[in-house]
Amino acid sequence: MRESISIVLSGEAGQGLQTVEEFLVETLTQETYVFSSKEVMSRVRGGNNSVEIRVSNQPIQALRYTIDVLFLFNDHALERLLPRLTPQTIIYGEAPFLKSVPSQYKTKEVAFLDLGKQAGNRLYENTAMFGYIAGMIGASVENAKAIITKRFNKRGEDIVTGNLKAFDLGYDLGRQDPDRPKELKPTHFSPKKALTGNDVLSMGAVAGGVNYVAAYPMSPGTTLMTLLEEKSRDFEILVEQAEDEIAALNMVLGAWYAGARALTTTSGGGFALMTEAVSLSGITETPAVIHVAQRPGPATGLPTRTEQADLNLVLYAGHGEFPRMIFAPGRLEDGVEVMSRAFYMADKYQIPVFVLSDQYWLESMSQVDALDFNPKYLESFVVETKRDYQRYAFDKSGISPRGVPGFGLGYVKVDSDEHDEAGGITESFTMRVSMQDKRLHKFDLMKKDIMEPLISGSTKHENLVLSWGSTYGVIEEALDTHPEWDLTHLHFIQVYPLPESLKDIISKAKTIQVIENNATGQFANLIQMTYGVKVNQRILKYNGEPYHIDELITKMEATHE
Amino acid sequence: MRESISIVLSGEAGQGLQTVEEFLVETLTQETYVFSSKEVMSRVRGGNNSVEIRVSNQPIQALRYTIDVLFLFNDHALERLLPRLTPQTIIYGEAPFLKSVPSQYKTKEVAFLDLGKQAGNRLYENTAMFGYIAGMIGASVENAKAIITKRFNKRGEDIVTGNLKAFDLGYDLGRQDPDRPKELKPTHFSPKKALTGNDVLSMGAVAGGVNYVAAYPMSPGTTLMTLLEEKSRDFEILVEQAEDEIAALNMVLGAWYAGARALTTTSGGGFALMTEAVSLSGITETPAVIHVAQRPGPATGLPTRTEQADLNLVLYAGHGEFPRMIFAPGRLEDGVEVMSRAFYMADKYQIPVFVLSDQYWLESMSQVDALDFNPKYLESFVVETKRDYQRYAFDKSGISPRGVPGFGLGYVKVDSDEHDEAGGITESFTMRVSMQDKRLHKFDLMKKDIMEPLISGSTKHENLVLSWGSTYGVIEEALDTHPEWDLTHLHFIQVYPLPESLKDIISKAKTIQVIENNATGQFANLIQMTYGVKVNQRILKYNGEPYHIDELITKMEATHE
């Protein structure tokens, strides 16, 4: 039976929540199933942020709303979390931090600061807390200590020793905690690696051959750029901070045109500024890979929170009509697959390809055993040009072979106006139609390269639950724990174009339910539009948080009454 | 019975096609039904442009592909029009211009230049041609002469006399032309006024209270701005050429915020740059009126031609989710109605409102008897603020009363971040939901202000033809001439949100056909998405031209076999 504990750390930006999270997750990922995610305010210091670390005896990729164990980092760290407490929740912290806890809740004073000082420095208090939690849940001391040592090695022996001592002090106390939760150890388990969505996207980009990045900082899209800057020396990647998002995508197009594999990354607001250039990619048939990291809008909205409300924007960005492809990773490993595949598909079909993630997916840590890097995705479709090369030749393959300037004897003439085969401006009505048909015909060609959705649950295919992107883990857990609902889950990693193969399942289904992290049901609309069917029910959430498993089950139960 | 003659003038940019067109249409509109439209190349001088003037005994608002009478202005004016000739077409022009005409076609040499010279100046040649055509079709000499006189009055008596003489010389020849077409005089007719779409939109904007315009030139959106500059002194309109489209819409929002009724006008590519600011309008609940004049994309595409392919862009522009309204004028008079209504609705619901026109509709001349200006549309919803004013107060009307800074004792605090009632940044999950609900609730409120589609044709409502915007005239003519098809035509002037009242008709229909001037059927998709139905057939055209009546009938006939 699936069981889990939800541990939450709450404090100010800058108080080290993330360090404790990383210690814990990296230790636990070697011995059990773990998932963690943070929610932070839009400020640099202060405020209130929290991290949830969920430990389970089964694979897990979802948060829980109610908290089992809560650690407070200061005296104002509780307020925002009050609704998530239950009579069972135990709240830990220094005595003064517990003062504000309403009397009906269980509290437990632990003097982490003192433990730190005992170990030699008040700065070790977070390590003591780590030790305490590790003790409570019975994590391996050996693993934990290895991680502490690795982390502090560069800072000298004293600091390592001090931190190890603080860990021990905490661990012993935690181990003796009479209220500590039942230990959840899976029966079979092989050590895993815990990574964030950002981590795997950056790996996927490298595996897709990225060698040029132009972007303008915007949360939560910036981290991917930062991680690629960190890899830029090892993998020969030119990273360029553009003056604005318009420049960023135009530069990415210039870079592909000149022979690079280029990426831009942004969020909805920054992407809105790129839409004209998306259209430019469309008519010039210049590939582009665009990472859009969703956060709640409209406009500035909630800059550090999560939502899936930019699907429409990405689907329809750009004036005029042209093909595109959109991926939205669900499982951690999808990040590598779709990001490297994006480069390949962009190059192959000469189209803009989107990776549509969200803050929650990007910044959560989950587990993988290993990652597959498909070497095919490095394959280049660029041709050496002959003297009579024509960029927009009507080729029997349906796609005009793409040369790059300086490689071969031809000229590569690319035009944003409607053009003839050579790339010169034309106003011929028939040429217009032929060129438009050539571009739109790629929709047909792309059919053989569409990723089918992940299908799970009931094989009856009568009552469908459709979803996309980051909601995968939480919906799977809900269905897994409620086989009696008899639902079939179709989860889309490729959200556009949608596969024709599903027409049957979808049009024959008795009921279709779509679960999304937005207010209007954008994917549900896409389903209606694509398959000409009616979606019976939309489960929606749009307060800036991802779904929590307990909340989702309640919402779904309500639909099964 | 409906009959028509199609007269086409073909020449270079700068050769005066438009003058002859205006003379003719202004004369004819006083005595019969007439419609005219031009197609021009994207250049300032040279190339080849043409104008079609269609005269009929019944109301008319459509072009015909085949030409009855063709006037060539130079020796390279025929080539592009060859496919539009029939054995009946008669081609007129100076001898050297006719040399290139293939022998199977009828030609008729007329020495317009000589006529001009005879009247005193070679420059009068176009007036002689006007006379010739007027003579051929039996237009009123009196009307024609009044128009000539009015036009040249300012330039002195000699020029008036010379032009009148040239007209007479031409008229006499035309009158005696044995091949001149049968005269088409309606039995009842009251003189009308001929105007372009641009004309009526500019009138509508004034009638909607426009007093601030910020825009960046882009065809075919610029003319509206130019016409408002021409009216700016009479109606106190501040016209500002912005540095780019991003500035334009941000300035329009600033202007509304400060108490103006502001408009921007652009085309798809320029609008793409405004999408971030559309989202800003959404979350700040700042009204905006945005005219998007469609032309074929993607990107630069065919800058001077027509298409209806930016519906998706306008529907989904902007990140995040918020309400909007979209109008697309069909009949000439719709231009006044929707443009003035746009200001009213923007102000009332505090949303972005779009007028989505296209090159064809904007630059065609058609007729009206009179125009209605609804004084209601000038009504302002701005309130004087009290000291404790809160811009985003939860009001029982569902809409937070909108104040402007400097008017009243309160502060008007407007925020692109998610905000509380006072307009301060918030990260409260519940406030987020309340504010998002308040904004999205306007969809419900707007229901009582939705313009129903124009319904015509069969009252059986079994086989529906759906369309929107500029295709109205041509589809009406097709149905009018083919009652045997038994089709019901639903033409949408408001394209978003769509009325719920139609759910019944649409879901009960046997077949649904959608006719659009684009390559993918964007409105058909919207219908599928909105009503959860399947559109059976899409009739599409996307070569840069509008539909021609003969061509549309052929296409529709093919679907009735």
Place this chain on the structure above:
Amino acid sequence: MSNFEFNHDIDMAWCPGCGNFPLRNILIKALTELQLDPTQVVFSSGIGQAAKMPQYVDASYFNGLHGRGLAVASAISAVNPKLTVIAEGGDGDMYGEGGNHLIHNIRRNPHLVHIVHNNMVYGLTKGQASPTSPIGLVTPLQLDGVYNQPINPMALALAMGATFVARGFSGDQEKTKELIKAAILHNGYAIIDIFHPCVTYNKVNTFAWYKSHTFWLDEAHPKTNKEAAMKLALDEERLACGILYQVEGKAYPQRHPFYQGNLTPFYQRKRDPKDIAKLFNKPKAHS
């Protein structure tokens, strides 16, 4: 307490020690000392830590998009020329994303004050280079140090023909406050670039660095002399603070043919429905 002082209980979102705190004090003092009516003051800001300023001053504001504060401000002042309009934001906001509005609004000369908090870094997005970051500054996106020539906003404004060009420093509160007052009193566009340390992300351009690299202009500086101003602006070793340049000029309301001397706010201008009917009957202008 001044009118502009924010009396609500609010936790300002800046880091402890940030230069934005003294800037807020300066700003409120300047507005108060000029005895402006807060209902006639409007801020227009973009996004960034600097751009949060209007949240903490009691007056009207339009807190819009990153980079667009100046465009919005320009329209606000056009529509109600009687307001005191202040466009405020950071160096990334105003010189990076908003660069095009900067150059074209200088050309337009709207009647407003443009305050740029120059901490030489992107604060809110966590420390990337801004257009004013010095060469060599190591950031998460420039691990080997910034390599682009920083923008010189003073020289740029002078080259574009601005009529009020000034630089301040949050460490010199009294003098910087006087700059803000002078800018508000100036007829037309007035830019003040204000240095201030970002204690979290910029470890190079610290309080001490600004102190030792800046000096204040005294009465001897001929502030109507463009050449002299340009020379000071181009000196990137010794950074001049104060009003580098100020001349009289025609501001937007005197330039744009719309006004004809009539500065009535638009919300008070009403269109008479009777005039509209004339539209239809007016003869068409021919092209």
Place this chain on the structure above:
Amino acid sequence: MSNFEFNHDIDMAWCPGCGNFPLRNILIKALTELQLDPTQVVFSSGIGQAAKMPQYVDASYFNGLHGRGLAVASAISAVNPKLTVIAEGGDGDMYGEGGNHLIHNIRRNPHLVHIVHNNMVYGLTKGQASPTSPIGLVTPLQLDGVYNQPINPMALALAMGATFVARGFSGDQEKTKELIKAAILHNGYAIIDIFHPCVTYNKVNTFAWYKSHTFWLDEAHPKTNKEAAMKLALDEERLACGILYQVEGKAYPQRHPFYQGNLTPFYQRKRDPKDIAKLFNKPKAHS
């Protein structure tokens, strides 16, 4: 016939008498005289009459969006530093819509030539004011005449730290051609603003106007002296043509840490799939 001469039968879309025709001749001559291999020359342009230039020269081109030619050019030259890259367009394109790319690419100093056809008007869209239109020019959108201060592109480029700043005139073909050659040979960003008459829409700044308002710099001009250059640039009565300013500087490929002296075009750089597996096993950097 030169390599770059376009030998296809094409009807150029410019008006008879337009300054773009001589500019085309100049350009082709400059490229030819430098004996450049046309397969190694790439144009990047936006939209406008000027931006149609690449249509009529035989070489590679990326004819992109209005205002974005410089951004695209900058990336092209970054990805293949061996190409001769020319960003070309009109005054509206490059100084209006594209203003932000202008200022930030000067900061970046990419190795490319930036040619701006300055006819002081928007040609293709039929005669509206451009950022360089003189005050008073009557246009369809400025019926009472332009009221904004025109941009001074030379002063702007100097203020931003450009290392090659020049002005030409289509009426002085030989000299303007030499400017283009010098710009191509310059290491880094080189801007040439070229005056030319728009015979259709600009009846003020005619050929004769340019003739009488311009003069050419001679050898005596100290072109490495920024102050002297700025003085010339700011003189809007007598408009100096020639190289106002040129100094050596580090261009993008020497500045950006990516290159390390290796200018191999990206299409020749291949990633080894074997290296990729390392990614997974590499320990994570901690934030």
